[in-house]
Structures are given as C-alpha cells and as structure tokens.
Amino acid sequence: MTESCAHIKGVTTVKHATHRACEECVKIGAQWVHLRTCQTCGVTLCCDNSPNRHATTHAKATSHPVIASAEPGERWLYCYPDDAFLEY
Ligand SMILES: [Zn+2]
Ligand SMILES: [Zn+2]
C-alpha cells in the first residue's frame, strides 16, 4: 500500500451506490459478497471476494482508477493503478 495518489486526491465528492446491488451480477443472476462504486462513472459492482469480481473487471476494461466501498460503515477509496488506499 502506498500513500493516497493523484486519482484519489481528485475525488472531491465520493459517489455512493444508487442501488445496493452489483449491476452485472443482477443481469446474470449471480451472487456477490461486497459492493464497490466506481468513482468515475458511478456504477456499483462486486468486490474481489465475489465470484465474478466485476469491479476489478470494470476498472481494467475502462481504466476507471478509483472505487469506493459501498458497504455500510466502510468509508474508503482504492486506486487500482497505484494500489493506493484512503479512509475518509
Ligand atoms: Zn491513483
Ligand atoms: Zn458482480
């Protein structure tokens, strides 16, 4: 883990999940473990503990770097390219 990066510093308002569900899992009828919200486009997808890892797939496919946890009580941001983590 490194210190927070330029991508995370660029997030001035944290985007929160509009629906408490992984949009991609809902389409295929799959289950998820935890939810993450993309800070570039606002989509909410599932974490790396979930079978389909949609948040990571989305970040790699779109180059959207930063996600926030969409879990109640968790307040953190994570940047994929920099492996940077910040609690807010
Ligand atoms: Zn970054
Ligand atoms: Zn998913």
Ligand SMILES: [Zn+2]
């Ligand atoms: Zn995105």
